[in-house]
Amino acid sequence: MVSIKIDDILKNKCESVSIGSIEAIIEVGDGNEELWKEINLKCNEIRNIYKQGDIVSIKNIADSRQAYKKLGKDPSRYRLSSEALLKRIVKGNDLYKVNNIVDINNLVSLYSCYSVGSYDVNNIDECINFTFGAPGEKYNGIGKGDVNLENLPVFEDSRGKFGSTTSDSTRAMITKDTKHIIMNIISFNGDEDLDMYINYASSLLKNYANADILSTNVFK
Numbered sequence: 001m002v003s004i005k006i007d008d009i010l011k012n013k014c015e016s017v018s019i020g021s022i023e024a025i026i027e028v029g030d031g032n033e034e035l036w037k038e039i040n041l042k043c044n045e046i047r048n049i050y051k052q053g054d055i056v057s058i059k060n061i062a063d064s065r066q067a068y069k070k071l072g073k074d075p076s077r078y079r080l081s082s083e084a085l086l087k088r089i090v091k092g093n094d095l096y097k098v099n100n101i102v103d104i105n106n107l108v109s110l111y112s113c114y115s116v117g118s119y120d121v122n123n124i125d126e127c128i129n130f131t132f133g134a135p136g137e138k139y140n141g142i143g144k145g146d147v148n149l150e151n152l153p154v155f156e157d158s159r160g161k162f163g164s165t166t167s168d169s170t171r172a173m174i175t176k177d178t179k180h181i182i183m184n185i186i187s188f189n190g191d192e193d194l195d196m197y198i199n200y201a202s203s204l205l206k207n208y209a210n211a212d213i214l215s216t217n218v219f220k
Contacts (some may be wrong), residue, residue, distance in 0.1 A: 007131035022196035067188035125157035
């Protein structure tokens with residue numbers, strides 16, 4: 001089982017950081033029609049509620065942006081993945097269809113307004129650390145080229161950094177060959193609602209990825 005330690009230095013700067021985590025055996029497939037009905041319903045709901053300028057004021061996004069500022073990262077330049085998703089929706093653009101796991105990941109992020117990262121467990125260690133990047137650190141981001149990790153909240157293992165609340169690396173990305181995942185819901189304002197989001201994500205994984213849920217945890 002994968003365990004996550006939150007770095008003490010990160011906790012000192014962002015005292016309310018918590019991570020809701022789901023580890024599961026799954027089946028990766030192309031986009032599911034019923035799943036996309038759920039995604040489109042959520043997208044329409046978001047478009048009916050929010051305008052572009054409203055997104056940064058949503059509590060879970062606003063608190064995450066504040067955490068970036070505490071770490072010394074500009075949240076307007078290095079946008080949270082959750083904020084980027086919602087802004088894309090409100091702008092009238094559709095989400096990219098990737099595979100069922102990435103699509104579920106994005107729906108959980110839209111539902112929670114937290115950044116969510118899903119990783120192939122076969123490409124990471126069993127003990128991982130949630131910390132922030134040092135000066136000069138970077139990795140190859142999915143569809144983004146080099147990502148500047150300095151002061152960015154990141155997951156790392158013995159091989160280096162592999163995921164962040166802005167953009168994940170290609171090393172642990174979900175592919176058609178992935179069988180075993182960990183999905184992390186990252187909160188910078190406590191764990192009050194994480195169990196609800198974990199249950200929601202678990203139900204999506206069971207319904208649309210034939211998931212066997214191995215464990216659920218809240219790390220803090």
